[in-house]
Amino acid sequence: MSENVTFHFDVDGENFSSAGEASVLVKKKLRQLGISPEIIRRVSIAMYEGEINMVIHAEGGSADVTVTDKEVAIVLSDRGPGIPDVSLAMQEGYSTARDNIRALGFGAGMGLPNMKKYTDSMEIETKLGVGTTITMKVKLS
Amino acid sequence: MSKFNVLLEELDLTLISGTTPEEFEGVYAGDLLSRAMSRVEEGNIWITIMSNVNVIAVASLTEVAAVILAEGVRLPDDVKAAAEEKGISVYSSDMTAYELCAKISSLS
Ligand SMILES: Nc1ncnc2c1ncn2[C@@H]1O[C@H](COP(=O)(O)OP(=O)(O)OP(=O)(O)O)[C@@H](O)[C@H]1O
Ligand SMILES: [Mg+2]
Numbered sequence: 318m319s320e321n322v323t324f325h326f327d328v329d330g331e332n333f334s335s336a337g338e339a340s341v342l343v344k345k346k347l348r349q350l351g352i353s354p355e356i357i358r359r360v361s362i363a364m365y366e367g368e369i370n371m372v373i374h375a376e377g378g379s380a381d382v383t384v385t386d387k388e389v390a391i392v393l394s395d396r397g398p399g400i401p402d403v404s405l406a407m408q409e410g411y412s413t414a415r416d417n418i419r420a421l422g423f424g425a426g427m428g429l430p431n432m433k434k435y436t437d438s439m440e441i442e443t444k445l446g447v448g449t450t451i452t453m454k455v456k457l458s
Numbered sequence: 459m460s461k462f463n464v465l466l467e468e469l470d471l472t473l474i475s476g477t478t479p480e481e482f483e484g485v486y487a488g489d490l491l492s493r494a495m496s497r498v499e500e501g502n503i504w505i506t507i508m509s510n511v512n513v514i515a516v517a518s519l520t521e522v523a524a525v526i527l528a529e530g531v532r533l534p535d536d537v538k539a540a541a542e543e544k545g546i547s548v549y550s551s552d553m554t555a556y557e558l559c560a561k562i563s564s565l566s
Contacts, residue, residue: 333510333511333512334511334536334540336511336512336515337512337515337516337518337519338515340515340519341515341518341519341544344519354500358500361519361520362495362496362519365495365515365516365519366492366495369491369492369512421491421508421510421512422489422490422491422494422506422508422510422512422513423490423491423492423512424490425490425491425492425493426492427490427492427493427496428492431492431495431496434496435496
């Protein structure tokens with residue numbers, strides 16, 4: 318690939334039924350670009366978890382995906398409440414999801430751990446009352 | 459790979475959306491979406507009692523062979539429409555997740 322490819326998505330915070338749409342689209346695009354199935358799987362998992370977190374914890378946000386010849390970079394940005402204690406939030410099993418959200422199958426407290434596990438790097442910038450930006454990278458080789 | 463159609467009668471499956479897959483490989487049973495997201499592998503059967511639209515997103519991203527809804531769970535119409543649109547094969551069975559797993563294990 319000689320040129321970088323970028324995708325931008327607005328992630329609707331109201332709408333649970335479209336949650337996951339951006340991830341499904343990115344997956345399709347990566348496949349068209351000929352990215353390997355294993356990389357696509359890792360990007361899909363990380364992006365899906367980040368997308369869902371913006372929907373259930375931050376009333377939506379935006380996702381920007383950049384594909385270069387070296388990596389796939391995913392930037393998820395929201396103006397939600399922010400994360401008070403990032404290292405606590407990163408622990409497997411930690412979740413503040415309310416009962417109505419848990420009834421849908423969310424709230425295992427595995428989203429952020431999955432994002433870390435399936436990417437090569439992950440950075441969280443967050444400020445209470447301002448929002449959260451998560452940058453994840455998956456190397457192509 | 460195991461043939462899917464041997465399961466149809468033994469598991470008392472009712473097709474709710476999509477078409478009957480040729481084959482499957484392995485099974486994951488569980489309802490928590492972020493666990494399923496990382497554990498379900500391409501070509502798996504995913505057994506769950508969850509029936510909201512997020513199940514369809516996870517099934518699509520993980521590329522399951524089929525979703526089997528246990529304990530007689532059905533899909534609401536809007537979720538069924540999403541499943542059809544994404545081409546996800548969803549079945550319902552009156553058996554429990556345990557019974558389904560045990561049966562599939564004995565047949566494959
Ligand atoms: N974008 C975000 N804005 C604000 N808080 C967040 C955000 N993402 C995660 N959190 C906080 O971090 C916690 C842990 O997130 P994580 O994704 O690991 O689990 P979960 O979303 O609660 O459950 P699961 O992802 O397993 O369905 C959340 O419960 C929430 O309190
Ligand atoms: Mg989450």
